[in-house]
Amino acid sequence: MQSRTGLIFFPAFDWAISKTHPEREERLLYTRDQIFEEGIMDLPGVEEYTPRVSDFHDIARVHFCIPSVRSQVTEAHLIASGAALQLGDAVMSGEIKNGFALVRPPGHHAMKVVHGNRGFCNINNEAILVDYLRSKYGLKKIAIVDSDVHHGDGTQNIFYHDPDVLYISFHQDGRTLFPGTGFTNELGGPQAYGTTLNIPLPPGMCDETMDNVVSNLVLPVLEDFQPELIINSAGQDNHYSDPLANMRFTSKGYGRFTEKLKPDIAVLEGGYGIEGALPYVNLAIILALTGFDYSYVSEPDYDPELFKEKKENVNNVQQTIEYIRKTWDNRYNIDLNKIFGSEKYYKRRKSIFYDTDFINEEQVEKVKRCTNCSGYNEIESKIRDDVKVYCVSIPFYACGSCRDQAYEGYYRAKALKQYDYVFLQDKYNDVCLYFNNESSIEEYTEG
Amino acid sequence: MYIGIDVGGTFTDAVLLDNDGVRATAKVATRDDLLSSLLDVLDKVMDNISGHKIKRVVLSTTMITNLILENKYDPVGLILIPGPGVSHNNFMYNADTKIISGAIDYRGREIAPLKKNEIAEVANDLAEKKYKKAAVIGKFSPRNKSHEVEVAKILEEFYPGWNIELGHRVTGQLNYPRRIISTMLTCASKEKYKYFINSVLNALEKRDIDASVFMLKADGGTVPIKNSADGPVETIFSGPAASTVGVQALTSAGETEVVVDIGGTTTDLALILNGQPLISSQGASIKNYITHVRTLSVRSVAVGGDSKIECSGEQIVVCPRREGQPYCLGGPSPTPTDALRFLGLTELGDKSKAEKAMEMIGGITGRSSEEAAEKVKDLVVDTITREIQDMFYKWEQEPAYRVWEVLQRSKEKPNIVIGVGGGAAGFIKQIAFRLDASPLIPQYAPVANAIGAAVSMPILQVTLRADTEQGYYSIEEEGLQYKIKDQKFSEGEAVDLACEFLDKKANANSFNMGQNEIEVIRRETFNMVRGFVTTGKIYDICVQTPRKLLGRFGEKGGGK
């Protein structure tokens, strides 16, 4: 029974951001046709699951949704994230060896604080899965490998101060593509230095590069980190036919990547080559996960002559790989005070832009540089002068004093009466608190 | 008056019905000479009634299923046009398989051309091996049939008189491996099926029956016997469909019930949800191959009245196999039937032998005979109850592709447990009790299959898929593809068109249907946007005739 692959195909044929938006009903239509025509669901070892609906608590455990979870998510979001949880349970129970949630809407641009839709995302399906697995099954170390062409700035943001979640992303260079982040110096905060790794790639790179990154960086780092579970943010917009980006990966390249990475759970992210890419890339990924031969998968217009990498770019990528590898190997020997200063609390300011909803958010983030745990985490967020929010988060393995201080922070912010909303995420006890200043109502959810 | 006939492997059953209910039933052995078995059963059930009084005859049969299971069909050469995708090594069938160049994509566009010399080579090779039947199946042929048609043309040129079957003609549904199997089986069984039809028509003529004649399909719907010759595989598994529809007719409308058919070694389970039999999401499968055929969801459980009972230590195990008759009927070892006999829940067999059987089990496992019999009965009830619950669970887990489908999921539980088959009497009450439902054993349970055949009506479906950018639409069930004349073809027009096709189909099937009885099962529009400009629309429309029965002879479930 251990050899089965679980699939959830949830194309949300009745959900779109807007009629002509790339994230619309049609997106997985041809993928459905290809998967159905190939008879994938009939293959021995393939088990099709139906998604479930996530709880609001599953989302509150990860996100500070403003003003509320209900206001930020549609049913489609709850089902897409529920699909990931469904497969997570099936992997943990041993029903399946791996799984692929072929779902929309995507999520890897959704950050800890959610004021609206960013990069087609409201909530982060992979992060919701990671924290669900940690709270339900007590998993400790999980790795997320992001193969979307865009930097998964949301996922990075959520786990930036979490040393137990390794986030590795390779993507088209942020200088040439949304969201403009994901550079090699983004390596995690002072409490989780090195557990965020970014490999920006020059536009136009082909399968050889993906292969090089996986074989010479991703796999050795994973081998070192020894995660209990590997999740793949399986974006497909690195494909050569994608209309929103400029990379030149093929479906076979994605197949080989999946075969090497061997993720326990893959979750579909972006990919807007809805005709030229998605039907073929998804097929290759599924075949690779099930262990079937994917070498017969190819795009109708594939011409090997058009896939030659520029030598200078190849060298450039090679240097990036070596640099990141060295940084990883030395991560415990680096003087963090030089990078982050020597204050007891590390503080940083951020401006976040929500491209879909045209919102500008200003954040001040504060992490306690605790020596007994990864430290509790505070965020003050505001949009213009309209909304002001205080959020505090207690990590899974928090020490007693971090827990106490976080609760003090929450009650102090409540009493101050100057924040519209006050949130507390207690991952240690799996409880979330939420206070609405105007109505003076406090709500809580628990797992 | 109506007649229903079920031609099984061992027995041929018939019933004669009129609007008041069952007039007569008959059971004869199925012989190799099909005609004589049919005449025999007709004579018994009609008992001197004039053939002219019969208005309608429906047959169900396991004949095709048995042919396939016993490999008694002519060899078929497979010519496949798979193009890129799943490995060609996956196409390993029990047939001479030739893979040729050419490919069509999901929107029906040619992505690789055929190579004529290759086709000629393949044809010559099959001819050399004395093949006279060939099935030609291309990936995505329901979206564009031109490759299949072209290959057939070349084959016919070279070898006129060959029996050639094309994938898109057999089914318009997407699923290439299922289409391959279905097309191959259609090609293989057509001649034998014609023999069946001719025997039936011959028998009816001999008895002056000039009624309209139908075949039952695996989904419990009917098709005029003459039309059925084109798709004989549709009739595989019409056996289980017949008994389920029969039970549906024997109970009151709108109930959620489970049909438990307890036989010698297996128990078949079927679900009727709110009065409608549950259709399987997978096609009917045979010999581990899945076909495209829509079928009722029937589950076989390896436990029955003759199952062998084994003991080790205190453990009693009901084995998934039979060693012979129950002990009380002269068999070699104890069975659940012996337990029922001991407990007085059946009159079958010798009482003292049943007592002996329970003593044997009790002796080994340290129980009284009474306790042993109760334990055996509980084990059988446990197994069947668990499988019923799992069937409901699996049904709730069926894949959903739309937001509303996921949110609408509701939990169902059966109100009535209906027993048919020899072993039913002893177990049904207990199973019903466990499921908090009422037990029911209908009066005509032993001929529920023939009743099901008799009362079945056509269920006709039309699935229309239109691609306004490519400028064509197709009718899935007919394997037909047409050009769209008007670029502004709207969703409303697409629905109207689908209804028109359904209407035509209903006429061809002698099915009278009111215009407003058509159910629209699905109507969806996908905007095709290229470079942020809408370039066309894809419509996916499915319409269906209402599921009806010719008559109901319902009894209410007994008290709890």
Ligand SMILES: [Zn+2]
């Ligand atoms: Zn992306």
Ligand SMILES: [Zn+2]
């Ligand atoms: Zn601490």
